[in-house]
Every structure is written in structure tokens, then in C-alpha cells.
Amino acid sequence: xxxxxxxxxxxxxxxxxxxxxxxxxxxxxxxxxxxxxxxxxxxxxxxxxxxxxxxxxxxxxxxxxxxxxxxxxxxxxxxxxxxxxxxxxxxxxxxxxxxxxxxxxxxxxxxxxxxxxxxxxxxxxxxxxxxxxxxxxxxxxxxxxxxxxxxxxxxxxxxxxxxxxxxxxxxxxxxxxxxxxxxxxxxxxxxxxxxxxxxxxxxxxxxxxxxxxxxxxxxxxxxxxxxxxxxxxxxxxxxxxxxxxxxxxxxxxxxxxxxxxxxxxxxxxxxxxxxxxxxxxxxxxxx
Amino acid sequence: xxxxxxxxxxxxxxxxxxxxxxxxxxxxxxxxxxxxxxxxxxxxxxxxxxxxxxxxxxxxxxxxxxxxxxxxxxxxxxxxxxxxxxxxxxxxxxxxxxxxxxxxxxxxxxxxxxxxxxxxxxxxxxxxxxxxxxxxxxxxxxxxxxxxxxxxxxxxxxxxxxxxxxxxxxxxxxxxxxxxxxxxxxxxxxxxxxxxxxxxxxxxxxxxxxxxxxxxxxxxxxxxxxxxxxxxxxxxxxxxxxxxxxxxxxxxxxxxxxxxxxxxxxxxxxxxxxxxxxxxxxxxxxx
Numbered sequence: 001x002x003x004x005x006x007x008x009x010x011x012x013x014x015x016x017x018x019x020x021x022x023x024x025x026x027x028x029x030x031x032x033x034x035x036x037x038x039x040x041x042x043x044x045x046x047x048x049x050x051x052x053x054x055x056x057x058x059x060x061x062x063x064x065x066x067x068x069x070x071x072x073x074x075x076x077x078x079x080x081x082x083x084x085x086x087x088x089x090x091x092x093x094x095x096x097x098x099x100x101x102x103x104x105x106x107x108x109x110x111x112x113x114x115x116x117x118x119x120x121x122x123x124x125x126x127x128x129x130x131x132x133x134x135x136x137x138x139x140x141x142x143x144x145x146x147x148x149x150x151x152x153x154x155x156x157x158x159x160x161x162x163x164x165x166x167x168x169x170x171x172x173x174x175x176x177x178x179x180x181x182x183x184x185x186x187x188x189x190x191x192x193x194x195x196x197x198x199x200x201x202x203x204x205x206x207x208x209x210x211x212x213x214x215x216x217x218x219x220x221x222x223x224x225x226x227x228x229x230x231x232x233x234x235x236x237x238x239x240x241x242x243x244x245x246x247x248x249x250x251x252x253x254x255x256x257x258x259x260x261x262x263x264x265x266x267x268x269x270x271x272x273x274x275x276x277x278x279x280x281x282x283x284x285x286x287x
Numbered sequence: 288x289x290x291x292x293x294x295x296x297x298x299x300x301x302x303x304x305x306x307x308x309x310x311x312x313x314x315x316x317x318x319x320x321x322x323x324x325x326x327x328x329x330x331x332x333x334x335x336x337x338x339x340x341x342x343x344x345x346x347x348x349x350x351x352x353x354x355x356x357x358x359x360x361x362x363x364x365x366x367x368x369x370x371x372x373x374x375x376x377x378x379x380x381x382x383x384x385x386x387x388x389x390x391x392x393x394x395x396x397x398x399x400x401x402x403x404x405x406x407x408x409x410x411x412x413x414x415x416x417x418x419x420x421x422x423x424x425x426x427x428x429x430x431x432x433x434x435x436x437x438x439x440x441x442x443x444x445x446x447x448x449x450x451x452x453x454x455x456x457x458x459x460x461x462x463x464x465x466x467x468x469x470x471x472x473x474x475x476x477x478x479x480x481x482x483x484x485x486x487x488x489x490x491x492x493x494x495x496x497x498x499x500x501x502x503x504x505x506x507x508x509x510x511x512x513x514x515x516x517x518x519x520x521x522x523x524x525x526x527x528x529x530x531x532x533x534x535x536x537x538x539x540x541x542x543x544x545x546x547x548x549x550x551x552x553x554x555x556x557x558x559x560x561x562x563x564x565x566x567x568x569x570x571x572x573x574x
Binding site for chain 1: 360410411429432469472474477479480483484487489490497500502505508512519531534536537538540544549551553559560562568
């Protein structure tokens, strides 16, 4: 049971958590904190939060659970704002897409990492954003990755785990570095490639004609290039080491594909394409 | 009205054309030609074709319209097989995903390009293949690009146009080089990147864990990596110049993105991502 959950950043992610926990009856009060009073007022009117304040330090007063659901680029500023008033026994978690950078920010703000700090990342979202898009079922059957630090207490980890489980999510743990590597592979690099390809094509003189002939495969492939540019700028900057390591591997492989095409080496292409198809069919089993 | 349509390669593309034309009542007889008698027999049993033969030269005898719906890597062999028996007044078209290479193959086979030869490419398909997956509505509202050669007669172009229009498709014309450039951008390069990325990840030691955390965005992005590897090997090899030119542009742009990430240049990333999002939202308008 959570007495006071404070959510800094009441958008799709924070709002959906609040809705799910209220529906599950496992939270008494949900306090919203953020910069935009009009936005927080809407969240209150929608019944997502109980009350709100634009004073972040005041927002965490009295909280036994605090969730930071702001872009990863804003984490350090928010941590600095809440630190003076964060109750000593409060559990602090976040929903950032990168974990190493959030931990580094916490280290800079707190000096020693607090025992109540348990970084997390719910692997969920929709194309839409904002509290208006939030819904209680967002996390049902989805995965939430917790990346406890060496300082995180077992009790704090357990409380964050219980909170996410109450939303219907499956909770797992891994270390932050591994999280950042896995997410760079399945999320950050794909977004970078999709944004990059659409930008390359959009810079071409005949772009209108090019896009006019885009069929279903292109739409699927580039759907993630319709994601929020600021959020993805933050993620790319904040997951630099893992993302660049993967990008470098990919570029080496792409160069070999280029050579094979230039040399008419169909055998190599067939091998790579077959390997890729088999892996995708096996791991992304779907119709 | 087509008296005898001969389709070499009765799969999703050829089978769907036959179904649509029969439903529209604009073809008398549909003759199937191919290597696999059992497959052609199924096509006949399904009512897609009237009769069939594995002798390609015999298949085109008496035809007033011939469609080659085989992988682009097989075009030259098929052209060589049918050339001796192709009626002088027959119209010959194809459904290959690359056009320059098919025209080059025809030039090698025929010497001078025939007036009745009108290369084409229906921009349609599904994840499924084979005649069992064919259906009459496949081309409804889709685009078919014709790339007439300088030798193509106006009458032949008109007959191919009328055939595709009878399926409900929108028919347009462009030169083969432009077609190959446009398709490299919206189809061939995306497939290459999707196959390449999945292969890069599948070669990693922790691939099972990586794919386990793949969410919706990754599935959409890599869906085209589940396409037929042989068909895509053929396309990459047969559209080499256009594909490599685009790949080189993309790699230059990707290098700049890499530098921006390495230098923490969020401004450049935001600019590229915003440009890409705006272009996609504008040109791939959808929910």
C-alpha cells in the first residue's frame, strides 16, 4: 500500500501508472508535480491525480513513493529540485529510457546513492503522449525493468516491484549497463536509423515523389520516426556509449553488405537475409 | 479484352492478377507456366488458371498478353526460354521489383527491344506468398508503375495499362532509372537496413535476451526482415547502382548523426529528428 505517491511529470507514463494504481486500490493519494499548472489541472480534472503543485520540492513532501516520469534530459534538474525535501524513508524511482545516465545524475546530486533509490524503466508506450492519452491498462502484460544500484535496499526494490506488479506488469531486474545495451539494440538504434533514413530521403530533391510511392513496408519501418524528437534526442545523448558501440557494429556489417552488393555476391546476401529472417521469425513470433 | 493471358510464375502476384481479371470478365483464358507442376496444378484446382504447362515456350504460344511474375533474378532465363515462341503481336510485361535490370536482360535476349515489351511493377504484396495467398482485390487502389522503353509501342502500353486498371489499380508511368531510384529509397534500402540490423543483433552473444525485450516499435521496424530472402537478394543485386548510391548518402548522414551523439550535440540531433518526423507525418499520413 502506498500512502502518497508523488509523480513528477504527469504524462502518458506517469498518468497511466496513477490510473492503474488507483484502480487497483493500492494508493491513497497521488500528488502531481511539474512545470505546467494548466497541464496538471487537466490531470486533476481527469481524476488522474488528487492534487498538484508546480513546486517540485513541495510535491515530494510527505511522499512514501516518488516516480520521476520526465525525459531523461530533465532528470538531473528534477533530482536537484526535489533532493532537499525528499523524505528520508521515501522510495524514489523513475521511468527513464536510459538507466546509466539517471544513476550518474543521482550520484552527482546526492553524492552517495540513497538506499531508497531504485531506477526503473517500463517498456510500454503508445504513439500518443500526454495525460489525456493515459489509461490504466497500459502496463498490463508489459515488462518493467528495474536496475537497482549497489546502494538500493532490498526493501525499496521490493516496494517498487510491488507497485509495478499492481499494474499487471511483469517486473524483472538487471544491471543498468546491461539495460542500456539491450535497449540500445532493440529501441535506440532502430529509432536512430528510422529518423536518419527519413531525413536522408526528405533532403532529396524528389522527396514528394519518393514518399508518394511508399507502400506498407515503408510505413511500418518508419513509424518510429514519428516519435517525439526531443525525447529521442535526450535518449541518444544519454545512452551514448551503448548506442555508439552498437552503431559501430552495425556500420561494419552494413559495409560488408555494401561490398557484397557491389561485387554481386548474392551468396553472402542470401546468408545474411536468411539469418535475419530466421531470427526475427523466431523471436518476434507474430502474424 | 485479353484472349489468352499467359502468366509465368503463378504466385501471389500472378495469381492475384488472374483472379482480378477473371472476376472483371476481361480475360478468356489464363495459361500458367512454371517449373513446378504440382504448384501449377494447385493453381488450376483453385480456379486461378485455366490450364498450365511446365514448358515455358509452349506456355506463351497463342498468347496476346504475357506477364512474367518471377523473381528478378530469373527474368533473363525465362525470357530466353519464351523468346522463340513468343507471338509477334503479343504484349509482354513483367511484375519485377527492379526495372533497369529486366530491360537489360530483354536487350541481351532479344537484341533490339520488342515494341510489345512494356516493363511494369505493381506496388502491392502481403507478407504471404504463393498462389494460395492470392486474391482478386490485391491491386485495388494500389499503384502500378509502367516503365515503357523507347521501343515500346503506344498500343502495347495502352493494353498493359488497361489490364492493370481492370484490377482496380492506379497506373502511372516513369522511366526505368527513376523507378529504380524511387524504389531503392522507399523499399530496397529499408529492407537492407532491416535485414542488416536484425542480423547484427542476432550475431550477438546475448541475442535471446535482446530480442526478449523487443517491444512494438522494434516489431514494426523489423517486420520487413521477415520477407523472402531470395527475392531480396535478387532485388539488391539487380538494383545495385541505385541502391548503392542511396546507401552511400545514408551512410554519410549516419556518420554525422554518430558525430553528434559522440559530441553531445543535441541541437543537431533535434534538428534531424524533427525534420524526419515532420516529413513522415506529412507524407505517410495515418493514425
